[in-house]
Amino acid sequence: MEEMAKLIEDLLNYAEKELYLTAEGRAYARNRLLELLQVEPCNVRGDYPADMQELLERITSYAVASGIVEEENAVKFPDKLIDVVMPSQGEAVRLAQGVHRNDETADSLSFFRDLMKNSRYISPRPSIGWSVGNDIVLIPEEDRREDTGAYPLCSHCIENVGFCGLQGERSQYTRRVLPVELDGEKWYFSFEREPFFPDEFCVACGTHRSSGDGRILPRMMDFIERFPSVFCCTFPEQTEHDRFYGGKKVLPLLQRPVEKKLKEKDGIGIYVTKWDFPALRICGKDKKSVTKIAQSLAKVLRTFEGTPIYIAVSYNDGFVVDLVQAQTPSSVFAPTIGYFPFGLFVLPASTQEDVYRLIQEFTQEKMDFEKIHNDSSLSKYLETVIRLAASYGSHLSSEKAREILLFTIGDACGEEGKKNKKELDYFKKILSEVD
Ligand SMILES: [Zn+2]
Numbered sequence: 496m497e498e499m500a501k502l503i504e505d506l507l508n509y510a511e512k513e514l515y516l517t518a519e520g521r522a523y524a525r526n527r528l529l530e531l532l533q534v535e536p537c538n539v540r541g542d543y544p545a546d547m548q549e550l551l552e553r554i555t556s557y558a559v560a561s562g563i564v565e566e567e568n569a570v571k572f573p574d575k576l577i578d579v580v581m582p583s584q585g586e587a588v589r590l591a592q593g594v595h596r597n598d599e600t601a602d603s604l605s606f607f608r609d610l611m612k613n614s615r616y617i618s619p620r621p622s623i624g625w626s627v628g629n630d631i632v633l634i635p636e637e638d639r640r641e642d643t644g645a646y647p648l649c650s651h652c653i654e655n656v657g658f659c660g661l662q663g664e665r666s667q668y669t670r671r672v673l674p675v676e677l678d679g680e681k682w683y684f685s686f687e688r689e690p691f692f693p694d695e696f697c698v699a700c701g702t703h704r705s706s707g708d709g710r711i712l713p714r715m716m717d718f719i720e721r722f723p724s725v726f727c728c729t730f731p732e733q734t735e736h737d738r739f740y741g742g743k744k745v746l747p748l749l750q751r752p753v754e755k756k757l758k759e760k761d762g763i764g765i766y767v768t769k770w771d772f773p774a775l776r777i778c779g780k781d782k783k784s785v786t787k788i789a790q791s792l793a794k795v796l797r798t799f800e801g802t803p804i805y806i807a808v809s810y811n812d813g814f815v816v817d818l819v820q821a822q823t824p825s826s827v828f829a830p831t832i833g834y835f836p837f838g839l840f841v842l843p844a845s846t847q848e849d850v851y852r853l854i855q856e857f858t859q860e861k862m863d864f865e866k867i868h869n870d871s872s873l874s875k876y877l878e879t880v881i882r883l884a885a886s887y888g889s890h891l892s893s894e895k896a897r898e899i900l901l902f903t904i905g906d907a908c909g910e911e912g913k914k915n916k917k918e919l920d921y922f923k924k925i926l927s928e929v930d
Contacts (some may be wrong), residue, residue, distance in 0.1 A: 499534045502554050504541025510580035510893045512543065513613040515590060524580045532558060542569035551576060571666040578668040580616045584656055587671040604722055607673055608694055611686045616669045620689050623847060627905025628840045629771055630749050638831060639689045649715055651699040651736040653683055677714035691841050693743040694725060700737040707733055715808040716786050723810035730833035731803035747838030748817060749809055755919055757926050763788055771912025772836050773820045775922060780813040789816040795928040796820060805836040824911040827875045827915050828904045840908040849873060850900050862889040879903060
């Protein structure tokens with residue numbers, strides 16, 4: 496018993512240092528934990544835990560062994576413990592807003608990010624990552640888990656905050672959201688649980704309704720006006736719950752210069768961006784004018800060839816809207832998430848295993864194409880393998896084979912954009928439709 500009381504104090508010490516737990520909050524949280532774990536109060540001092548994972552596992556094992564938690568719910572129990580010692584949904588919002596009120600330059604998003612990291616809600620997936628040309632390519636160790644259950648209608652609905660989770664799905668005990676008013680409506684900001692790049696987030700409508708009402712751009716503009724340190728974007732797919740995405744301004748497209756000027760008038764500039772995919776950039780200081788022209792251009796682009804349009808919005812001494820035309824890649828190295836038109840290709844986790852196995856094949860004295868052809872996961876790469884073997888031969892060192900394969904994958908991703916390359920006349924024609 497005393498050992499459990501000590502572990503509870505360790506957890507409270509962590510929360511005091513990392514999760515804004517106050518002295519009175521500590522007394523309250525201790526009582527909740529004593530009750531939850533059915534432990535008698537006793538006067539014991541704790542330490543700052545050296546390993547939080549281990550601490551949570553020890554408490555969870557105790558809870559399972561004592562019959563407090565059923566075996567099948569053990570996986571959700573660590574989040575339940577953290578939920579007791581972290582700020583409630585209401586407190587989290589008050590704290591985040593207070594950060595901004597007390598210091599105009601302070602960003603409530605960075606406060607919120609630290610809170611969500613320390614509560615272990617955000618847990619980045621380990622990935623192999625590298626740059627090829629303009630792009631960043633990532634192969635995660637595991638695919639991102641999506642919460643697909645419908646509670647009450649989908650996982651983006653606000654009712655999920657603090658939800659114990661449907662059977663077989665993750666709990667939402669430690670999920671916290673920031674309300675933001677966008678285009679006169681209430682929307683909710685939350686960080687992505689398993690981000691592929693820093694500060695990846697999603698902002699979802701307060702109401703469960705499908706996307707495509709034509710007002711997403713004004714909402715994103717409102718968002719970056721309030722939070723200029725991040726960018727936001729939308730993918731063209733229709734979603735059942737209206738939302739947009741974003742993160743730190745690290746995606747390659749956002750760093751790219753303009754290539755050609757199409758028009759500069761009344762403080763609004765329209766340019767062709769130096770980018771693999773066809774891309775238009777609209778810049779200006781006046782939010783309403785930039786929004787209006789970007790909306791008109793997006794509409795023309797969509798009708799022109801029926802190509803899906805990806806939109807990125809950022810702030811850089813004025814409002815910047817990037818409109819990118821892109822089809823979903825058809826190559827064997829197809830990405831799993833929609834950021835590829837902005838230069839981030841996230842490939843299926845299975846690619847990692849495939850790459851290791853292909854390395855093995857290239858290190859053999861003689862390549863066995865027949866074997867690759869008959870292999871259910873490697874056969875899709877046969878054409879690529881034959882091409883590479885013709886250029887580089889077999890019996891390679893594993894380092895060399897790895898280098899060649901990663902370069903080839905990156906190159907295949909980069910080629911996706913070039914398939915749709917457009918000439919300047921094309922963009923001029925688009926612009927003339929708007930004038
Ligand atoms: Zn929903």
